[in-house]
Amino acid sequence: MKKLIFLLISLFWIGCNSTPKDSEPKTRIPAEFEAQESIWLGFRTYEENDPSDSVTLEIIKEIHPYVKLNLIVEHDTLAKDIKKEFSKLDIDTSNISIIIQSPTDIWYRDPGPIFAISSKNELAVIDFKYTNYSNVPPDSIGDKAKAHEGIDRDIARRLKLDTINSIVAIEGGAFETDGKGTLIQVEDITLKRNPHLSRKEIEEDLAKCCGIEKIIWLPSGVADDPHNFDRIHENIFGFATGGHTDEFVRFANDSTIIVSWIDEAEIDQHPINKLNYEILSKNFEILSNATNKEGKKYNVIKVPHPDPQTEEMVITPDWFYSEQWSKRLKKFDIKANDTIYWATASSYMNYLITNDIIIIPQYGINKSKDFKVKKIFESLYPKRKIIGLNPISFNFGGGGMHCRYQTQPKIEQY
Numbered sequence: 001m002k003k004l005i006f007l008l009i010s011l012f013w014i015g016c017n018s019t020p021k022d023s024e025p026k027t028r029i030p031a032e033f034e035a036q037e038s039i040w041l042g043f044r045t046y047e048e049n050d051p052s053d054s055v056t057l058e059i060i061k062e063i064h065p066y067v068k069l070n071l072i073v074e075h076d077t078l079a080k081d082i083k084k085e086f087s088k089l090d091i092d093t094s095n096i097s098i099i100i101q102s103p104t105d106i107w108y109r110d111p112g113p114i115f116a117i118s119s120k121n122e123l124a125v126i127d128f129k130y131t132n133y134s135n136v137p138p139d140s141i142g143d144k145a146k147a148h149e150g151i152d153r154d155i156a157r158r159l160k161l162d163t164i165n166s167i168v169a170i171e172g173g174a175f176e177t178d179g180k181g182t183l184i185q186v187e188d189i190t191l192k193r194n195p196h197l198s199r200k201e202i203e204e205d206l207a208k209c210c211g212i213e214k215i216i217w218l219p220s221g222v223a224d225d226p227h228n229f230d231r232i233h234e235n236i237f238g239f240a241t242g243g244h245t246d247e248f249v250r251f252a253n254d255s256t257i258i259v260s261w262i263d264e265a266e267i268d269q270h271p272i273n274k275l276n277y278e279i280l281s282k283n284f285e286i287l288s289n290a291t292n293k294e295g296k297k298y299n300v301i302k303v304p305h306p307d308p309q310t311e312e313m314v315i316t317p318d319w320f321y322s323e324q325w326s327k328r329l330k331k332f333d334i335k336a337n338d339t340i341y342w343a344t345a346s347s348y349m350n351y352l353i354t355n356d357i358i359i360i361p362q363y364g365i366n367k368s369k370d371f372k373v374k375k376i377f378e379s380l381y382p383k384r385k386i387i388g389l390n391p392i393s394f395n396f397g398g399g400g401m402h403c404r405y406q407t408q409p410k411i412e413q414y
Contacts, residue, residue: 026211027164029116029126031179031251032353035410038068039354040099040155042108042404044078050106052393059352059359059401060096061089062387067354069096070408072112074104101154103147107399109246110171112406113152116164116210123411125156126210129169133228133241135192138169166209168202169193173244173403178254181213181293188220189227189243213293218283222248222260223275224308224343229328233271236310237332238343240398247347247400248280249287252301252380257287260349261302272308272343280305303376304369306346306361309392313342344392348373350400353384359401362388 043056050056060069073079079098086093105111110133114126129138130152132145141149156163170193175185183206187199194202199217206212221243223232229239241247248260261284262277287300317336320326334340352359360377362370370388377386394400 026181027116027118027124027209028179028181028211029114029177030409031177031254032407033251033253034179035412036067036354036407037410038070038408039063040070040072040108040112040406040408042104042106042112043071043073043082045074045104045106052397055389055391055393055401056404057085057089057091058389059404060086061091062359062389063352063354063357064091064095066357067095070099071096072099072101072104072108074100074102076100101151104151105148107397107403108406109173109399109403110241111148111151112172113155113408114172114406115408117409117411118162118164121411122162123159123408124162124164125152126166127152127156127163128166128171130171131169131193133171135195135227135242137194137196164209167205168197168209171241171244172406173241173246173399176245176249176251177212178251178292180254181211182216183210183212183214184216184218184245184249184251184257184287186219186221186243186245187217189241192227192242214291216287216290218245218249218286220279221245222279222305222347224272225345225347229325231332232343233275235339236271236341236343238345238398240345244403246350246402247345248305248349249283250349250351254292255296256299256301256380257290258301258303258349258376258380259284259287260305260347262305270308273305276305301376301380303348304373306348306363306369307366309344309346309363309365309395310341311344311396312339314339342396344395345398345400346392346395347400350391350394350402351377352401352405354407356383357385357387359387359389361391361400363390363392 111130116124116126118124130145130149131141153163174189175183177183203215224238225240225243225247226232226238227242232238250258252258260280262273262280266273267277291297315334315336315338319329348361358377358381374386391400
């Protein structure tokens, strides 16, 4: 009898102290609003005289007291004058490391390392396929994509981290996660990048590799984020990614989504506004009805989309010296000396967030809109310092501040 009682007690103890299979720790990609160990920031590549250098230096000046910075440069020669520039701006370099990586990309968000926390509470890198923004199967990517496809694995090797292989081709700026198993991505861009995969296969792979239990699929990204060089409206063209989430939607915290919005009064002010109103209305409706993996709805907050900014541009004969650009221009029957309007990939959603500080776009064109956006961020993050910078030099290149960096999460020790 005593033996039987002892056996029952033992089984009860084992049952109470064992972890059910469904609740076993899974690999996860932390949200960016969580604590960060460091930031990996694309600083200088082949663009030695990058016009956005001044903005990048301002970003470094603002955030370096709050987080360790790993600045990525492509060659030693590009790094030699950086410390002089830091000295001019009174930037303390004790929290900054200069990392030489060749080849690399100044838009580090997309091919750079996407850090995750493994089921063992250890840092790992998710190795997504990289196609350099091409809508092709990963086995038919171009030379630049082949060169940059290993950027994330290179950092994993340097840090002696495990890599978790994914079969999905996706850029770092093309998805957003709440850190608790829910992910937002754009159907138009993700399916085009992966014509060899079905939506179900993509979902299954993200569940296996990243612990994603629920995906909120949005139909398309904003109109001023076209794929590569494309016509936005009549004689307005742009050059961007084709639908990255960081141009219009972000998780502010694990229960709040912020999404770009065009007010009805703005619809007729510009053709891009009209296109974006239709796109964002559909996305807002989906997000308003979306739930997290536990079935709870998110608080969805509308944030103004910037006034469209376009620049008149004359297509000189030099454009046609490049075979790639020549094909693009001929596709739209654009000839030498024609004039087009180049639209920027402007967005208030393309902001930088790290420990205790957030840097948001402030364009200075519509100051009331800038003010409204800043107030929204101050209400969402009352304990963080909110700084505004004008990222227009980034935007003309097809991206923004968020596109330049990847975050390395802090591992909590239990």
